[in-house]
Amino acid sequence: MVEKDSTLRPELRLRARGALANESGRFEPERRVAEHDGWDIAEEERLLETEVRVERPRSALTWNKSPDLPFDRSVNPYRGCEHGCIYCYARPTHAYLNLSPGLDFETRLIARPGIGAVLEREIGRKGYEVAPLALGTNTDPYQPVEKAYRVTRKVVQVMHDWQHPLAITTRGMLVERDLDLLAPMAALGLARVGITVTTLDARLARAMEPRAPAPARRLEAIRRLSAAGVPVRVMVAPVIPGLTDPELEAILSAARDAGAVAASWIMLRLPLEVAPLVEDWLRARVPGRAEKVLARIRELHGGKLYDAQWGRRMRGEGIWSDLVAQRFDKAVTRLGLTVPQPPLRRDLFRPPPRAGDQLTLF
Structure with missing residues (x-):
């Protein structure tokens, strides 16, 4: 049920969407409420469709100094x-665009064509120090719109051409398209992929x-990537206490059988606007478990739904965190x-050959 303080027209239908509301972002000075004007609209106009706008990027690399992240740069x-994952910790970033972290996050998208050329310019600068680049740290690089826009493909092409180490995180199957x-790259020790698997329950996955x-x-994607020689890490992320945590061992076993060679896990994170979105979703979609899940989350964070402290935000603390870790x-x-995975190689990084370049002697 859509909340009253929502920019969503009340007559619209939602099909395969995660959020149940579209409240204004935290930086908006006012809340807007959509009201039916009394006019009937055509059935095909009732469905909330995905909109994509295009942004011309001025920069490509995003840098971070977070001590609990294994990378310092991403695209x-x-x-x-x-994908509309209700629990996505990246939802609050849409507020910076004056859009809602709710339904806007999954229906009003921004593609950044041209980012491959910008990235190439940035890594080609004098003094650039190579280190693994992370792709898929904020939103999924292989979400459905990638099929039409191919922005991720351009980034991977640059990484391939420059022999730059690359680590991808995704749950999108378009990653298989880029196996060529x-x-x-993987054969040279330059690439690996993390596939997120949150649950093996298809009905629950469809809702979340x-x-x-x-x-x-x-x-199956793990199987295909592994068969092509690409090392795959299964990422059980997020673990939702009281809802998906009983599946932990089954997920790891199924992924290992499919060819995964490494694994990791992250506890559910509910920063900023994500917390009320997940609360509403739990009570609407799994009402019998909602209070149990919320109680477990609070136990993980000292009575709060989220603790943003380094080292605790990914795991929480206390008995439930310790139990999942064990x-x-x-x-x-x-x-x-x-089995430890070798670090991605940095020593092969070099500019790709260009037409007219002088040939090297050796």
Whole structure:
């Protein structure tokens, strides 16, 4: 049910959307309420469709100094994500665009064509120090609109041409399209992919991640990437206490059987506007478990729904965090997913040959 303080027209129908409301972002000075004007609209106009705008990027690399992240640079080909995962920690970023972290985040997207050329310019600057680039840290680089816009493809092409180390996180199946670039990179120790699997329950996944591939299809992607020689990490992220945490071992086992060679997990994070969105979703979609889940989350964060402190935001603390960590450690040990992966190579980085370049002697 859509909340009253929403910019969403009340007569609109939602199909395969995660959020139930479209409240204004936290920077908006006022809240707007949509009211029916009394006129009937055609049935085809009632459906809330995805809109894509285009942004001309002035920069490509996003830098961070977060001590609990394993990378210091990333690229975001898109703003917003059509997968519509209700729990997505990136939803609050839409507020910076004067858009709602609710339904706007999954229906009003921004593509950034041209970012490949900008990225090439930035990594080609004198003094650039190569280190693995993370792709998919904010919104999914292989979400459905990538099929038409191919922005991620351009980024991967630059990484391939410059022999730049690349780590991808996704749940989108379009990653298989880019195996012609990723497989030779992986053969040189330059690329690896993380596939997120939150649940093996297709019905639950459909409700939580409405436009993301089904769990069985993600396992198939692990299988196909692994068969092509691309190292795959299964990312059980997020673990939702009281809802998906009983599946932890089953997910890890299924991913290992599909070819995953590493694994990781992250506890559910509810920063800023994500908390009320998830609260509403829990009470609407899984009412029998909602209070249990919310109670567990508060136990993880000292009575709050979220703690943004470094080192705690990804795991929480206390008995439930410790229990999931112990279960994960035992499972990955038993399944052989604890073998350390070699670091992505940096020594092969070099500008690609251009027409007219002088040939090297050796």
